[in-house]
Amino acid sequence: MTRTDNTVTISVDVMGGDNGAIDVIPGLAISRQRHPELAFVLVGDETVITPILAKYPNLKDCTSIVHTDVAIAMDAKPSQALRQGRRTSSMWKAIEQVKIGDADICVSAGNTGALMAMSKFCLKMQKGIERPGIAAIWPTARNESVVLDVGATVGADADMLVDFALLGSAMARALFGLERPTIGLLNVGVEEVKGLEPIREAGQRLKDAAYEGMDYIGFVEGTDIGSGNVDVIVTEGFSGNIALKTAEGTAKQIGSYLRDAMTATLRTKLGALLARPGFNALRMKMDPRRVNGGVFLGMNGTVVKSHGGADALGFAAAVDLARTMVINELGEKIAAQLAQAGRGSVETDPTPSPSVEEDTPISEAL
Amino acid sequence: MTRTDNTVTISVDVMGGDNGAIDVIPGLAISRQRHPELAFVLVGDETVITPILAKYPNLKDCTSIVHTDVAIAMDAKPSQALRQGRRTSSMWKAIEQVKIGDADICVSAGNTGALMAMSKFCLKMQKGIERPGIAAIWPTARNESVVLDVGATVGADADMLVDFALLGSAMARALFGLERPTIGLLNVGVEEVKGLEPIREAGQRLKDAAYEGMDYIGFVEGTDIGSGNVDVIVTEGFSGNIALKTAEGTAKQIGSYLRDAMTATLRTKLGALLARPGFNALRMKMDPRRVNGGVFLGMNGTVVKSHGGADALGFAAAVDLARTMVINELGEKIAAQLAQAGRGSVETDPTPSPSVEEDTPISEAL
Known part of the structure; x- marks a missing residue:
């Protein structure tokens, strides 16, 4: 995603973490207070998100919701998460926002193994890594x-x-x-x-x-x-x-x-x-x-994993970190570093193969 | 070594450690003060050991000296140490006291890689490990x-x-x-x-x-x-x-x-x-x-490695640890544990091959 204005858009897996939306949304409010340029794509169950969101006026004009009621359990095995939650879960859809260019970066407090497997499966490895x-x-x-x-x-x-x-x-x-x-x-x-x-x-x-x-x-x-x-x-x-x-x-x-x-x-x-x-x-x-x-790191898009037990303040730190990575152009710096090392290219891959994702067996992402 | 009385005999690489005898011998004095049953075989340069030893009356009747002026450098590579100091260095000879049954256990503050390589080469792996x-x-x-x-x-x-x-x-x-x-x-x-x-x-x-x-x-x-x-x-x-x-x-x-x-x-x-x-x-x-x-652990005899920078008090802690291992019959407990697991035997290996040591290439001990 090329950044066209100063807004930093973060997709958020609202259903990840030990307490889900209860800690995640207040965390976003804290982070937005500090950084007014933040905007959020909240991915999760709308019926859970809406009432909590209503309590934080400073999130009102900077959030959109992508609804899904499929959540990945904190103890799900990566393979299980991929089988059951690929394309449908809040975790997957949050990552997908980065892939389709609707978000600059993704934050989730969901389980690490599942998040990594889905990130690899959805975003694919960066060329040269x-x-x-x-x-x-x-x-x-x-x-x-x-x-x-x-x-x-x-x-x-x-x-x-x-x-x-x-x-x-x-x-x-x-x-x-x-x-x-x-x-x-x-x-x-x-x-x-x-x-x-x-x-x-x-x-x-x-x-x-x-x-x-x-x-x-x-x-x-x-x-x-x-x-x-x-x-x-x-x-x-x-x-x-x-x-x-x-x-x-x-x-x-x-x-x-x-x-x-x-x-x-x-x-x-x-x-x-x-x-x-x-x-x-x-x-x-x-x-x-x-x-x-x-x-x-190493995929076509960046995902920040928050500690699963993070409270609002902890989640805000993860969001702040994600923001810093976007503002300071982590993606561009990685691409330049890889190009300089002959490991990739700053250009977009000239031969995109949109069917790859469909063909990739789940085991490859584990 | 079968323990026939209450004496615990510890062979000590007096030339190991950042300061050698200067920290090692006072450390032995501290440990002996705590544990009158300790006896020491001091391995190192007699001309260095004797004057320092004279300052500690409580070590007078419980020490013997095995002289060598070959020391292993603290930064020697294991292969180098084995080539240059096998059979001649204070490190080797201290370990050897355990092998020949003149000591219950060995303590050295010498360099870890060299000490491990020499221990393996001298003591050999325990049956089943x-x-x-x-x-x-x-x-x-x-x-x-x-x-x-x-x-x-x-x-x-x-x-x-x-x-x-x-x-x-x-x-x-x-x-x-x-x-x-x-x-x-x-x-x-x-x-x-x-x-x-x-x-x-x-x-x-x-x-x-x-x-x-x-x-x-x-x-x-x-x-x-x-x-x-x-x-x-x-x-x-x-x-x-x-x-x-x-x-x-x-x-x-x-x-x-x-x-x-x-x-x-x-x-x-x-x-x-x-x-x-x-x-x-x-x-x-x-x-x-x-x-x-x-x-x-895992060899026919136990070696305790003290921190190279240990002062007298630190070295005494390593000596105390060695003593505890002997008093509480670590060797016997390991042998019994391995026998119970079908991994070795409490009996002595019935087919000792004294020529093995000569034949073992140095690389095998690394």
């Missing part, structure tokens, strides 16, 4: 980093890791406004181990290619993710997902240590009371709702 | 868990994951005194993804086998590591290493957030001062020196 990646925005000691893939694809060969580096650098340019973000390949300390060949090969290729628009700095380790030493961290999806969830778990664990320590004695309780503004600042900094949204 | 694992003791919100493999082997098939479950459960029994520790297989949320077959297969096998001495509870995610929901977490070495280092990085990151928050204003500074005992307790709880030591 073999497999999709999910990019997480990772808060660091310095600022934020992009980490991908955090779970789209298990296992990755050198080609895929180089693809992720190209996609991730374009995203970091869009998100952080950097000319040449630094890129690191996640590795373990011991280099001389079987199984690390794809990482070494990808590293060698990134070094040799010296792509414009990125500054490949070499291997990094797990400790470098939180430090913010590097703008983009590239890894395969299994270890990326483990890293993301381990960090979440560690943050919770330290939070529980901290609570125990501060409630241990009357003195620590008093101290904690006095230091409350500091603890509040810390809590805000670590609030998972502040940074919410995984960005699905 | 294909690849070694490094087990980390992971502090959790509840207590501690065992996580393996954190970096010995990249990639793992179902067999290897089952092996790790057997080794890890024996270790948890030795370490935590549990009859049937709970075991979880680390996985990502989306099950229906290519590449997860080995994990699913291992899960099915653990479920079907219902081994004595362990309680297999199914898949767990990264968030479950820090929560302490499960006693043993099994994963392949790449993702295990990434998880471990990501947790370290996250802890540092939150520490830096906390410092910033507490020094932001006069009020938070005063509060933090008042709450200092709480912060001290937190610091102690999160002190990486308190829990130090990766346990190399």
Whole structure:
């Protein structure tokens, strides 16, 4: 979709997430308050949407509704979701708005596996990219980093890791406004181990290619993710997902240590009371709702996945992220990056085959 | 080695670690102070060891020295270490003390890759176990868990994951005194993804086998590591290493957030001062020196790897861990667990082939 005015149109899977419209619509209202240029295509059950929507006057003139009462269950398997909800579900139709050009980007809090399968099936892989990646925005000691893939694809060969580096650098340019973000390949300390060949090969290729628009700095380790030493961290999806969830778990664990320590004695309780503004600042900094949204990259159109348990504030963060990606022309930056790397083309594919979608077996999208 | 009295003899690679003997020997003194039953075989340069040893009277009657002035560099590649230091280095000779029965267990702060390669080459894989694992003791919100493999082997098939479950459960029994520790297989949320077959297969096998001495509870995610929901977490070495280092990085990151928050204003500074005992307790709880030591499992003898940068207190923690493993008969527990699983035998291998070591190419130990 070519953007003709300043409006950013976001298609929203209103039935995704643990609470669906109850959290999603208030989230949109929060985000619209911050960004008046936003417009929404709400996809879901009109009878549910309309009464909730009526409570938010600031959404009145910027929303349209695409009705469907088919929802994808939060625990549906991807194959099941595709069989039962393809072309009919709120998830599918929200993604489809991007494909047909009625929205710039799509946001859903629906289940990750189903959302990824439908995105691949509906949008198709971008020319020059073999497999999709999910990019997480990772808060660091310095600022934020992009980490991908955090779970789209298990296992990755050198080609895929180089693809992720190209996609991730374009995203970091869009998100952080950097000319040449630094890129690191996640590795373990011991280099001389079987199984690390794809990482070494990808590293060698990134070094040799010296792509414009990125500054490949070499291997990094797990400790470098939180430090913010590097703008983009590239890894395969299994270890990326483990890293993301381990960090979440560690943050919770330290939070529980901290609570125990501060409630241990009357003195620590008093101290904690006095230091409350500091603890509040810390809590805000670590609030998972502040940074919410995984960005699905590598397809012909971008989908932002909000945490399924996100409340209105959390969903608004995902919507804000989607907006930033559109405003800063993520799609164009990716296309340019791929073209420069000889991996795709800025031109539209000259031989579109509209029948492909019909012919693609579901298993291919999984 | 059959233990004939209450003495626990630990062979120590005195030249391993960032500072070698300067941190190692004081560490032994601390550990001996706590545990009078400890005896040490110090392997390293006698001219360096003797003057330092003289400063610690409590080590006088419980140490012997095996002299060598060959040290493995902290940045040596495993193959290089094996070529240059096999049979001659302090690392090799410390491991060898376990093999020849002069020590119950070995501790080294030397480089992980070299130590693992030498351990495999010297001690050989245990009957019934294909690849070694490094087990980390992971502090959790509840207590501690065992996580393996954190970096010995990249990639793992179902067999290897089952092996790790057997080794890890024996270790948890030795370490935590549990009859049937709970075991979880680390996985990502989306099950229906290519590449997860080995994990699913291992899960099915653990479920079907219902081994004595362990309680297999199914898949767990990264968030479950820090929560302490499960006693043993099994994963392949790449993702295990990434998880471990990501947790370290996250802890540092939150520490830096906390410092910033507490020094932001006069009020938070005063509060933090008042709450200092709480912060001290937190610091102690999160002190990486308190829990130090990766346990190399799956070979004919156990090696404990201390952090290379450990100071005396950190090294003492690794020594204490080694002692616990011996006192609680880790070796016997592993042998029994493997025998019960039909994976090995409690008996000594009836057909020892002393020439194997000479014939094994170095590449096999990498």
